Amino acid sequence: MAVKSLSENETAPDDDTRRTLLRHMLVARGVDEEARRLQKQGVLDLWPSCEGHEAAQVGSALAAGPAATVVPSYREHAVALLRGVTPEELLAQWTGRTFCGWDPHRVRFFPYTMVLAAQTLHAVGYAIGRRMQGLEDFVVVYVGDGATSEGDMSEAMNLAAVESASVLFVVQNNGWAISKPAEEQMRTSVAERARGFGIASAAVPGRDPETVFAACSRAAAHIRGERAPFLVEIRVGRINGHTTADAQEVYRSSDDIARTKAADPVTGYADRLRGQGLVDAAWFAAVETEVREIRERLTKEYA
């Protein structure tokens, strides 16, 4: 499917873009649910679910546009799918077939990096390298709140600042570094920390993809206009455990888990667009058919 890109100053999504946002969120949710089901069956060795992160991922990826090079962490499944990684390719590494199931060049979506924040330095180095070769790329690097404690994250922010590298740091803050809550991880926000390094930044809630889309569109315009980095911190809810191997019930209150599920960005945005008359039953049926076919394909490929 085609990925839309916007002109630099346009930040509020139009109706087509809003439907596109929802469609990507629903597809990502379907793939995530199927992956979790396959993991329970023992088909996947592990799955780091992105449920609750969909609005942040789809909103940021759509705002960044198809020309950007994306350097992910390991949970950016909605971004991967939006960039054209097929569901089969996305699941391949979690079934033990490979370390990366897709062609990173074809989709300009680099392999997942399991060692926390190591990819942030790669992203900055890549941006510097492309600029040196006269190929100014716009690089988007994803990192989670827990990984921002790594030294490489601080080093990457400082390097990006002093080199004025064209890098968008997207921090998905889901409030948990596995079992360590955000308030025990940092005394300030990551967005505030970025400003200390000399990087312009914004902090936005991550339940509404339109908010994320607008913030990341402005960030992208800043990066392209100033040829300087920007950091967007997006507060999201982690619906499931860190991975399928993580029993979050051990350390997280049932109330908190219930609240996070109730604030599900996917159902929330679906209800909103339905309420506004932007999508109807036939539209949902078409997406459901697409998702069902994907799930059948995944079962056929891996189960």
Place this chain on the structure above:
Amino acid sequence: MTGTVRSPCLAESINTALADLLDQDPRLVLIGEDIGRLGGVFRVTRGLRERFGADRVRDALLAESTIVGQAVGMAMSGLVPVCEIQFDGFTYPAVNQLVTQAARVGGRWNGRISPSLVVRIPTAGGFRGVEHHNDSNEALFARVPGISVACPSTGEDADQILRYAVALGSPVVVYEPIRLYWRRSSPPRSAEPARSPTAARVVRRGTDLTVATYGAITDEVLEAAHDLAPDVDVEVVDLRWVAPLDMDTVLESVGRTGRLLVVHEATKDVGIGAEIAASVAEYGHDALRGPVRRLAPDRRAYPPGDFEKDYMIGVREIRDEVLVMTK
């Protein structure tokens, strides 16, 4: 004593090689602390910033993970980064980027990229360096799949190794002995060329015993060998690389001499000597006239300058060891 011969020093050879490579390949970029304006703390990169510009001879932030981490990204972008770590003992913050990233990127991309990335590391002691300025940690990387580790002991070898490394398509760590950077005279060596860029070099032919060694201490081994002649005829193999190890050359030499001593400056335990001894025990046992022995410092930290002479392996210890093994 056979005396010494004049030879171009290591720093000059590396400087010339880097200048040639920068000249020939626009993708090549140097990154390191103080390598530009200052020309490096050992002046190995002197004049290169002036000649090739601050963009290609980049004074790095004082952060080793940043140096190697950005180099991984640059390599992904199509450049060929040649990094310099200022001293061996400051390598450790970059180990994560080297071991979990640089070494694995090609495999993770399923061979779709094969980034060349070189990390030059001044190494070893013998110059009264303060703490962390005298380390020899080559064995650490030698056991990491995906990383090649070179330990040249001459400018000629450093030149050949660098030219090979920038085109290899996977990371290479090059250990450059600090005390050889500006040494202009060294014991004479056989002019016999190595069989390949990664092969060891037989730097002295002999019949009674093989010494396998590498790096700065190769000079001490050669001096000991020359001292012992003609009573004991020692063959000296300069390994030049510790990963991959050219065991063929070592085994062929042991096949001729029947005795093997491994000498290195890095501590003995779980070191390169252990690997060589094990391989000879496995594949060259029939040729041995006596047990393989290792001569290397005990497992302890490199000491303060006043004690380094006790720590380091000298010419006398090498001579004594050879005499014990051949008596």
